[in-house]
Amino acid sequence: MSSTGFNTLEEFKKFREKMNEEILNRGTLNTKRFWALDGAVYKDGALDSKTKELMGLVASMVLRCDDCITYHMIRCAELNVTDEEFFEAFDVALIVGGSIVIPHLRRAVNTLLEIRRMQLNGESISI
Amino acid sequence: MSSTGFNTLEEFKKFREKMNEEILNRGTLNTKRFWALDGAVYKDGALDSKTKELMGLVASMVLRCDDCITYHMIRCAELNVTDEEFFEAFDVALIVGGSIVIPHLRRAVNTLLEIRRMQLNGESISI
Amino acid sequence: MSSTGFNTLEEFKKFREKMNEEILNRGTLNTKRFWALDGAVYKDGALDSKTKELMGLVASMVLRCDDCITYHMIRCAELNVTDEEFFEAFDVALIVGGSIVIPHLRRAVNTLLEIRRMQLNGESISI
């Protein structure tokens, strides 16, 4: 179980893609603008993309959003975040957010195992 | 997946009904009073019921509660909220609550598709 | 005390204006875009501006942000929201968000008293 309600990363990615398409087709101009902005803030700038995705990951953990955690973990893995770096990021989320973060940490570690399995098998994790 | 852990609106409604009954049978007098009050605040008054259900929907989205979102979407649909109105309400929730709301928005749009499908088929959505 | 740390609406408005200016001068293009989007979603559309500001008010109350509550109350008052309508909106926030909302409700009522006083005196509340 990589995240709430999804059994695999593949399932998560399919539902996400299908619904994003639906939202961008039917949403208002403001919805589309929000989507564009959400992509833009993580681009390389004064801070590099890896640092920003790690920030996004920790923010998602303390706000306890499994889908957001999964998304930022995939992005981090694409940017070569190591297991050691992941676990130190988890520690920051855990101390800031408290034990209430633990169930999400369990699912995050499960997601990490799945990401590493896919990478070992040469499967694309890209999102 | 209309909401956390439920595959269909029907499943959501069945679990909700069964558990509400259990709670009202076994809960205290205070529990029952809370339930009554929760129904009462959405009735027509100085503000009409539709406006109040839309407020309840946006509040549920920024607090990120899928079951609450599903409930208020059904009530809104019963009160003839249009797709255009739903998407503008989603925009308010999105800007106030941020990208952390997006996974719930995806599930809300999926619920909207299911509601419209049921309405087209002449099935009752009432809750 | 109209909101956290401010003694009057005037004080709130001055700090808000000064800091908004600082942020828009120094922030990134993405910051400016977020600001523009935040203004755009409350404009008249399928739902009118009054309904959207009431949604913004209830969302701010359940998320417990005094400055946001003050802002949306001023906007609501400019759009002729009556005391009766305010109190029914407060009830929705109270039932959704629970007793944890009460301290913010106390400050909101204090703000309402100040807004009505200013309106009676013919002072501008506009923001």
Add this chain to the structure above:
Amino acid sequence: MSSTGFNTLEEFKKFREKMNEEILNRGTLNTKRFWALDGAVYKDGALDSKTKELMGLVASMVLRCDDCITYHMIRCAELNVTDEEFFEAFDVALIVGGSIVIPHLRRAVNTLLEIRRMQLNGESISI
């Protein structure tokens, strides 16, 4: 500083009382019912009032509401909660809620010092 925006417990109590009166005078029947219910759930029952006030305190700390923390601390002190018990309750809030609770813990300890000072001086803390 006993809590957000208040310099003393006396100030907190005065503002609270004045605004409660305003709310109960002007609020709807539903507002009054919520207020009554909020008092009722902390009464002695299968669990005693002290246990319930301690629960209310921990809930207020993890939700990070200074006024709510102050209120439940006064009630706990009236029910003879000792310093040792307060600090163990603080530990539960700290581990569940994380370091984000710390600023509220600092203010809670300040409030505790003020409560003990008043009790030593034979001043009433009752609320």
Add this chain to the structure above:
Amino acid sequence: MSSTGFNTLEEFKKFREKMNEEILNRGTLNTKRFWALDGAVYKDGALDSKTKELMGLVASMVLRCDDCITYHMIRCAELNVTDEEFFEAFDVALIVGGSIVIPHLRRAVNTLLEIRRMQLNGESISI
């Protein structure tokens, strides 16, 4: 459905155990220390373990974490919390946290039914 994504308490306990092991094997020294501390704060002290687990339960309900609720309910049941006590604790969570707690209350009552069924059958609920 005893909690998010799990169909039975057994499923919850298995995933929890497996992932805890993974985390303690791979996490940092700080992760392990957090885990130890999380166990330590609920031990008998000035306040007994039952009171602390009830506090943990109410904190988990207002923060709306199903897995945390399930965990503290099991611990409470092991410490002989009665149905009457559970429902009074639920009332405190409901009034503090608001109607947004209701979906979690429904799942908590479902978990309570499962716990009582297991206890009647002489099955171990221990965690």
Add this chain to the structure above:
Amino acid sequence: MSSTGFNTLEEFKKFREKMNEEILNRGTLNTKRFWALDGAVYKDGALDSKTKELMGLVASMVLRCDDCITYHMIRCAELNVTDEEFFEAFDVALIVGGSIVIPHLRRAVNTLLEIRRMQLNGESISI
């Protein structure tokens, strides 16, 4: 106003220091362990201290804790985070957490101005 209830960084630092001392003197062994752990997770490791403090800053912004924001901003400034980096971190917090973050962003920018003023004057900001 650098943060909730404090008029200057100096005031914030004094209250923080005094109350930390009180807490560490009177708190339990578990309280002290939490404090130690809270320091430890931000040390250089696989990720450097600057990255971790930036994570702590963004986490504090989306959780909307002014004192925590002030603390991490001081630490970031000590680690030579530039204005450009601060504003990109603010953008991540803003998009993840939504407009509800804006009042905290205003106070954060005010704090940044104060930090830069102190650094220009050769005053110590260290915490």
